[in-house]
Amino acid sequence: MSIVVREVEKAFDATPVLRGVSLEIPDGELVALLGPSGCGKTTLLRIIAGLESADAGEVRHDGEDVSARSARERNVGVVFQHYALFRHMTVEENVAFALRVRRRPRAQVAARVAELLRLVQLEGLKGRYPQQLSGGQRQRVALARALATEPRILLLDEPFGALDARVRQELRRWLRRLHDELHVTSVFVTHDQEEAFEVADRVVLMNAGRVEQVGTPAQVFEEPASAFVMRFLGAVNAFKGWVEGDRAFVSGLDLELVAPASAAHRARAHVFVRPHELDVHRAPVPGSFAANVDRVLPLGAAVRIELSAPGFGGMVEAELDVRRSEALALAPGDAVHLSPRRVRVFPSREDELDSLTASGL
Amino acid sequence: MEPLLDYPFMVSVVPALLRALPVTLNVTVVSMSLALPLALATALVRISRVPVLRHVAALYVSFMRGTPLLVQIYLAYYGLPKVLNHLGDRYGWSLDVSSIPAIAFIYLAFTLNVGAYASETFRAAIEAIDRGQMEAALSVGMTRWQGMRRIVLPQALTIALPSLGNTVIALLKDTSLAFLVSVVELMGEAKIQAARGLQFFEVYLVAALVYWVICIGIERGMAVLERRVRRYEGLSPA
Numbered sequence: 001m002s003i004v005v006r007e008v009e010k011a012f013d014a015t016p017v018l019r020g021v022s023l024e025i026p027d028g029e030l031v032a033l034l035g036p037s038g039c040g041k042t043t044l045l046r047i048i049a050g051l052e053s054a055d056a057g058e059v060r061h062d063g064e065d066v067s068a069r070s071a072r073e074r075n076v077g078v079v080f081q082h083y084a085l086f087r088h089m090t091v092e093e094n095v096a097f098a099l100r101v102r103r104r105p106r107a108q109v110a111a112r113v114a115e116l117l118r119l120v121q122l123e124g125l126k127g128r129y130p131q132q133l134s135g136g137q138r139q140r141v142a143l144a145r146a147l148a149t150e151p152r153i154l155l156l157d158e159p160f161g162a163l164d165a166r167v168r169q170e171l172r173r174w175l176r177r178l179h180d181e182l183h184v185t186s187v188f189v190t191h192d193q194e195e196a197f198e199v200a201d202r203v204v205l206m207n208a209g210r211v212e213q214v215g216t217p218a219q220v221f222e223e224p225a226s227a228f229v230m231r232f233l234g235a236v237n238a239f240k241g242w243v244e245g246d247r248a249f250v251s252g253l254d255l256e257l258v259a260p261a262s263a264a265h266r267a268r269a270h271v272f273v274r275p276h277e278l279d280v281h282r283a284p285v286p287g288s289f290a291a292n293v294d295r296v297l298p299l300g301a302a303v304r305i306e307l308s309a310p311g312f313g314g315m316v317e318a319e320l321d322v323r324r325s326e327a328l329a330l331a332p333g334d335a336v337h338l339s340p341r342r343v344r345v346f347p348s349r350e351d352e353l354d355s356l357t358a359s360g361l
Numbered sequence: 362m363e364p365l366l367d368y369p370f371m372v373s374v375v376p377a378l379l380r381a382l383p384v385t386l387n388v389t390v391v392s393m394s395l396a397l398p399l400a401l402a403t404a405l406v407r408i409s410r411v412p413v414l415r416h417v418a419a420l421y422v423s424f425m426r427g428t429p430l431l432v433q434i435y436l437a438y439y440g441l442p443k444v445l446n447h448l449g450d451r452y453g454w455s456l457d458v459s460s461i462p463a464i465a466f467i468y469l470a471f472t473l474n475v476g477a478y479a480s481e482t483f484r485a486a487i488e489a490i491d492r493g494q495m496e497a498a499l500s501v502g503m504t505r506w507q508g509m510r511r512i513v514l515p516q517a518l519t520i521a522l523p524s525l526g527n528t529v530i531a532l533l534k535d536t537s538l539a540f541l542v543s544v545v546e547l548m549g550e551a552k553i554q555a556a557r558g559l560q561f562f563e564v565y566l567v568a569a570l571v572y573w574v575i576c577i578g579i580e581r582g583m584a585v586l587e588r589r590v591r592r593y594e595g596l597s598p599a
Contacts, residue, residue: 129592
């Protein structure tokens with residue numbers, strides 16, 4: 001079932017949480033709502049579910065306006081952040097409950113519950129109470145319960161938030177496989193970029209009650225639409241500079257832009273370089289700037305170099321593959337030169353400047 | 362020197378006190394049974410913010426908690442017949458107020474009193490249930506009322522149970538005030554027996570022991586009940 005959200009606004013006690021959010025999710029897609037805490041992603045999910053009502057705008061499921069319908073009438077499966085399993089019921093009763101409330105025939109309920117428990121691999125634990133299960137098991141019960149009535153939309157609020165790293169990893173892959181099997185339109189909320197990228201077909205980036213960008217993981221990472229998206233997705237070096245035509249300038253350094261920035265006239269801009277797009281040299285090369293190595297941190301497949309570049313606002317981070325790092329044999333205190341391979345520039349909005357400065361970049 | 366206690370006399374009053382015990386238990390059980398639905402309804406009215414009624418409920422709870430039980434008993438026993446007579450005269454009901462047994466006023470006073478206290482217990486217990494439980498109920502297709510009845514209330518009752526156990530015990534002991542309006546329950550009988558031989562200490566000591574034994578019984582019963590309803594809680598993951 002497709003989902004359309006149009007110009008949705010929501011405020012809690014006069015504090016705006018969603019400021020005109022529009023979004024289209026085609027049938028069968030698995031979408032992540034990604035953003036920092038307080039960006040409105042959970043509120044948006046709850047409005048799609050019918051657990052919260054929008055102050056303005058509409059929500060359509062399969063073209064039909066469901067804005068006025070309650071959660072009960074929308075037939076949407078919801079997996080809650082802390083699972084909200086019915087504590088006084090066994091695993092089996094939790095899953096069967098929605099069907100029993102709908103007065104489905106007994107045999108049909110039993111068959112459906114057995115099928116769901118097999119799907120989430122909990123057949124052996126059907127007599128347990130939620131308190132007797134591990135976090136990952138509870139999560140799977142919540143999922144089975146949400147799927148019991150064969151909803152055509154599945155909504156998950158920070159589904160892996162409360163689990164430890166290893167279980168989270170497993171469940172992510174499992175959710176992806178499950179989605180590929182069932183093809184139910186799914187939306188999940190997360191603040192974890194890695195999680196969104198690993199699981200979702202498309203990612204909706206949200207910030208301060210607005211949608212910043214919608215795209216596949218590759219799209220939003222390679223072609224971020226705003227400074228916010230650039231910063232939010234992975235580590236980044238940010239410099240304050242100028243942009244004019246297809247060139248950017250930072251502290252006297254003249255950088256060529258891959259995609260020309262939109263500024264026809266000289267304008268203040270944020271200049272971003274991802275750590276893995278920053279080359280490290282022993283000797284100066286054209287377009288490089290000087291820096292000193294502070295720390296060398298091996299991260300497995302890559303090595304992170306922390307440097308200070310006094311002309312460039314302080315700390316800079318570079319990421320090298322192990323081979324390059326070995327060839328350079330960097331040690332703290334070494335003087336090196338850095339040259340960006342790829343630069344992204346976003347014109348500054350006046351209102352952004354303070355918050356960017358405040359974040360220390 | 363005379364012994365402190367007249368043991369043979371103490372033993373001799375036990376049968377008389379035990380004969381009065383059913384009245385005590387009757388008042389306790391009937392009042393509690395009527396008070397629980399009243400308490401639950403009051404709590405639900407206040408939690409779901411039913412217009413007008415919630416203010417009535419709040420006023421009721423405030424009054425019952427803010428006035429002494431003994432005063433409430435007197436108001437019910439002396440005041441209510443007067444009110445009924447007055448209303449009867451005014452609207453021409455053929456109502457013989459004097460035919461209403463005293464114990465009815467006792468039921469009324471205790472029911473209203475316990476109902477007010479227990480409603481606060483229910484209210485706190487319902488509010489202690491995570492909001493997510495109701496949302497989960499709605500999301501699987503239950504109505505708000507179904508969610509309340511089948512998801513929230515069963516869990517709330519579990520939380521309320523220990524406190525309700527206390528309420529039962531308090532009620533049992535408070536029924537000893539009933540003799541003040543001529544209902545001869547355990548305490549009333551004790552007073553009669555004591556007056557006869559002027560052996561107040563002995564009789565009241567026996568009465569105290571009877572109350573105590575019954576309360577111990579109630580405590581035990583509640584403990585068993587609590588374990589039963591809590592079977593889904595506090596179990597470690599296996």
